[in-house]
Amino acid sequence: MNAHVADTHEHHGPEKGLMRWITTTNHKDIGSLYLWFSLIMFLIGGVMALIIRAELFQPGLQFVDPQFFNSMTTMHALIMIFGALMPAFVGLANWMIPMMIGAPDMALPRMNNWSFWILPFAGTLLVATLFVEGGAPASGWTMYPPLVLQTGAAFPMLIFSVHLLGFSSIMGSINIIATIMNLRAPGMTYMKMPLFVWTWFITAYLLIATMPVLAGAVTMLLTDKYFATSFFDAAGGGDPVMFQHIFWFFGHPEVYILILPAFGIVSQIIPTFARKPLFGYSSMVYATASIAFLSFIVWAHHMFTVGMPVAAELFFMMATMLIAVPTGVKVFNWVSTMWRGSMTFETPMLFAIGFVMMFTIGGFSGLMMAMTPIDFQYHDTYFIVAHFHYVLVPGAIFSVMAAVYYWLPKWTGNMYDESLGKFHFWISTIFVNILFFPQHFVGLAGMPRRIPDYSVQFTDFNMISTVGAFGFGLSQLLFVYIIIKTVRGGEKATDQVWEGAEGLEWTLSSPPEYHTFTVQPDVK
Amino acid sequence: MKTQRNLLKLFMIPVLMFGFGYLMVPIYDVFCDLTGINGKTGSITVAEASQQKKVEERLIKVEFVSSVNELGPWEFKPDQFSMMVHPGQAYHATYTAKNLLDKDAISQSVPSVAPSKAAEHFNKTECFCFTEQAFKANEERTMPLTFIIDPDVPDDVDTVTLSYTLFTKSIKS
Structure with missing residues (x-):
């Protein structure tokens, strides 16, 4: 007994019970909290997507009324973006960045606790809007006025929830930047940092620069509705189109916030399983930085049809197409990393290769829409829905799954079930394509988004899409099962886990001690 | 000390960008006035x-x-x-x-x-x-x-x- 007490005192292990999680300042605990939160929100958002697809199985109105349908599209987007994807990436950053740069913990552990524990409140506030008078917000996640101002009692809840989510991600980002700037191990120069650390470093800057702009925009909505200001009210000299400019000034960097960490993850995984160092490391860093810079000057490509002067449309078209250059550099670097490598295809590698292929499909449809005259046809159709779901689902979400499979043995000390993992990859990939590929066709044929009904000629493709949606949704239950099974036990993982894995995190034991790198390693 | 100065600078970015969000309102007005966009x-x-x-x-x-x-x-x-x-x-x-x-x-x-x-x-x-x-x-x-x-x-x-x-x-x- 005495020995045990002395032992825990020495290693300062975790507290027991619920309070461990509420008061924790440990980056590993907080990383896990973020990831579990993200998984729960992913499932809630997924159920909403299935309600949407069930309604769209046939033309006409079957299951839900149009107002609720629009609530579902709005809430699905908000929950998936702010509740599932962003917390997932922050969770991965919390777990991995200190271990990758040889730091004992995050730079500001108490603020880390805060930035997580704001999230459940923000998430609850958002989900609770489903139960208030007037229903959940139904104006689309972009919250365009004047429509969003017609939201009922849910309106202030939506705004404050966005504020809280913003606070959480700003604090999380400042913590990440401070950690990377100040806590790198001796010898770990900037240009030696793993690419996941680099992409997060840049993403964190994007977050602290744009989340406050979103906070400002929604605050203006709030004062327009309740305090008689007229920022977006034409009667008072304001302009609703201005909201779109402010919103997308945040919104476009936001889409890179959702994809840059994914680039980082894939850049960790592909070299491991190709057993070659990453091709063009420094070009990857510069490409990431260029994408981040360009993301600030392309926002109006989301609103080509709003009525802009030709000069502005040309500028935003050219700037948007320019993004294809650094993105292309990345894709070619990943392919070149695999070229003549000794590749093996474990689950994380499958997800990473799937990411490269399917993200590129989404990237190409993005290039199509970058062309102003062509965008007039695609605007607000299912083509854009197909485009951003290709970059976000088999893009960003696949990268998160790849990361979970890649690092789960390190986190838990147990190997996941490889054949189940591979099966999960294949059914996810097949169903996600059945789900989203037909949406390109109905979009080109003119089916508008955010409408619960459609013309009968779109029926076949919509039915296929719905079948894919339910298949993809159910496949994710397998993902949950695999994670829980691995957390509870399984074949023990070695410290290096993967034969080709390199980096500081693989020098630690699997699972790592509660506190790691209390003495910083020397990086040569 | 260096860490604290860095942190202060980092916290200034969101504060300034929040202000910039509001600054976009007059910028937008002036821009539209000068160019005659927006009617x-x-x-x-x-x-x-x-x-x-x-x-x-x-x-x-x-x-x-x-x-x-x-x-x-x-x-x-x-x-x-x-x-x-x-x-x-x-x-x-x-x-x-x-x-x-x-x-x-x-x-x-x-x-x-x-x-x-x-x-x-x-x-x-x-x-x-x-x-x-x-x-x-x-x-x-x-x-x-x-x-x-x-x-x-x-x-x-x-x-x-x-x-x-x-x-x-x-x-x-």
Whole structure:
């Protein structure tokens, strides 16, 4: 007994019970909290997507009324973006960045606790809007006025929830930047940092620069509705189109916030399983930085049809197409990393290769829409829905799954079930394509988004899409099962886990001690 | 110490960017005013208008359009549907509005000019849209406007549409 007490005192292990999680300042605990939160929100958002697809199985109105349908599209987007994807990436950053740069913990552990524990409140506030008078917000996640101002009692809840989510991600980002700037191990120069650390470093800057702009925009909505200001009210000299400019000034960097960490993850995984160092490391860093810079000057490509002067449309078209250059550099670097490598295809590698292929499909449809005259046809159709779901689902979400499979043995000390993992990859990939590929066709044929009904000629493709949606949704239950099974036990993982894995995190034991790198390693 | 200075700088970024979000409001206004995007019309003084030279050989058709926002309790119509005007000369036109409620109400009309390349050359010396207009219950009133098209208006502009949307500012109970 005495020995045990002395032992825990020495290693300062975790507290027991619920309070461990509420008061924790440990980056590993907080990383896990973020990831579990993200998984729960992913499932809630997924159920909403299935309600949407069930309604769209046939033309006409079957299951839900149009107002609720629009609530579902709005809430699905908000929950998936702010509740599932962003917390997932922050969770991965919390777990991995200190271990990758040889730091004992995050730079500001108490603020880390805060930035997580704001999230459940923000998430609850958002989900609770489903139960208030007037229903959940139904104006689309972009919250365009004047429509969003017609939201009922849910309106202030939506705004404050966005504020809280913003606070959480700003604090999380400042913590990440401070950690990377100040806590790198001796010898770990900037240009030696793993690419996941680099992409997060840049993403964190994007977050602290744009989340406050979103906070400002929604605050203006709030004062327009309740305090008689007229920022977006034409009667008072304001302009609703201005909201779109402010919103997308945040919104476009936001889409890179959702994809840059994914680039980082894939850049960790592909070299491991190709057993070659990453091709063009420094070009990857510069490409990431260029994408981040360009993301600030392309926002109006989301609103080509709003009525802009030709000069502005040309500028935003050219700037948007320019993004294809650094993105292309990345894709070619990943392919070149695999070229003549000794590749093996474990689950994380499958997800990473799937990411490269399917993200590129989404990237190409993005290039199509970058062309102003062509965008007039695609605007607000299912083509854009197909485009951003290709970059976000088999893009960003696949990268998160790849990361979970890649690092789960390190986190838990147990190997996941490889054949189940591979099966999960294949059914996810097949169903996600059945789900989203037909949406390109109905979009080109003119089916508008955010409408619960459609013309009968779109029926076949919509039915296929719905079948894919339910298949993809159910496949994710397998993902949950695999994670829980691995957390509870399984074949023990070695410290290096993967034969080709390199980096500081693989020098630690699997699972790592509660506190790691209390003495910083020397990086040569 | 270095860490704390870094942190202070980092926290300044979100604070400044929050301010920048609000700064975009005046930037947007100035930008639209300068370029005439968004149908924003100019306003000039009578003295300035009298100095402009009338262009005899050019005639431009000005069309007048009206609409009421959100089915408000108003009747709102231009008193003339179109006019032929020479650039550089001031013209007078009127709109008539009627408050259909049994209560006093205040309205505000917001102008927009199409095509947008003509908007910055469409100037007004007097307009009911400059100020809020108070109406008594069931009052009907003719509201004036004086405009002048700049002689520099692009050559390919032969029709200019002036539209007003009337908004309810407040209703007295």
